[in-house]
Amino acid sequence: MKVHLLPFVAALWITATWPLSLSGAELSWWKGNLHTHTMWSDGDDYPEQIAKWYKDHGYHFLALSDHNTLQVGERWIDVMKSKGGPPALQKYLAAWGKDWVQQRDQGGRQQVRLRTLEEFRKRVEEPNRFLMIQSEEVTDRWKTAPVHMNATNLRHKITPQGGDSVFDVMQRNMNALLAQRKATEQPMFLHLNHPNFGWGVTAEELMRVKGERFFEVYNGHPSVRDLGDATHASTERMWDIINTRRLTELKLGLLYGLATDDAHNYHGMAANRSNTGRGWVMVRAAKLDAASLVLAMEKGDFYSSTGVTLKSLKQSSKEIDLTIQAAEGVQYTTQFIGTRRGYDATHKPITLANGTKLRVTHRYSAEVGQVLATVKGPRARYMLQGDEIYVRAKIVSSKPQKNGTTPNARESAWLQPVTP
Ligand SMILES: [Zn+2]
């Protein structure tokens, strides 16, 4: 294994603004969450309360992705039957006032009208500070397998398209998004959510979806099983399997990995509740607008995080060079992970004793997604050798993730893969 590590030098490029875009406009890092629920579906708080939480906690953008609905039209909820109940209403009234909160009495039932995105975005958006992005969690299934896909920056609601296999469901929803993008010329994307939720989606199914560019390598909901189990591959293992085969036999291009909250519960933090602040993306773009963010993400110019922040990042077909914003007393380990050409490509389905094949991700050799180099400390660099199919960096810190859903979760970051 050949590893090129440079000694630390106080080089010029270590500045927060590197690099400059072609137009000369300075690029900035924008922090955002692309997966969150409100009372428009099964979240337990009002949308503007949730937007306010993200804005107050240093995020720059937020996509509220309710199940099979946009936040449009007239919708009244019954306070007693609503997920947040009277306590959520009290907090909502305290924060936004009686003039903003619309209430009515319907045959003795207290009701509140949910504000639409067009209405409440005016109250939270600020140029170059905070942006709302329209979104929907297209919530579909095949038989009992959940197939959930988030449409970021869509213009019109997408009805779940159904299909005759998990792959078909994903492809048909993907095609619906691509058709809308073509018709509207608005940059938008559809990402596959939490593949291990309900053991819904395998690597072999996801890798074949044409036009798919993103999936959730980290989802902060406590029931999504990102780490897999003895029978099911982790989302990170799936990511390596998918990119290895997409870039060789399938020729379908890189799949990027997102970290999201998938928050539903906004009243009380606990490991077993789906809370805010667990996973996010940092996107490098000249401007804080939806089109710039989508296009930057499609170029892979972003990373996913559960706590680790970068001071600088340079990624190309030749090298990955990163510096971490190191916190006092915290150790950082960066692994460069990839698959080399000529890897052992055998893979086997998992079968029961009676010979039945399970619909789970196959087993692959250790040469798929192997650790190519490990670097300790705040700066890490990897020079590509040229025989890698792709390389990605993952940083794990010694600091426990705040309010993590698994006992040993450490603050981490996942960089996007590059190819030589
Ligand atoms: Zn979901």
Ligand SMILES: [Zn+2]
């Ligand atoms: Zn969700």
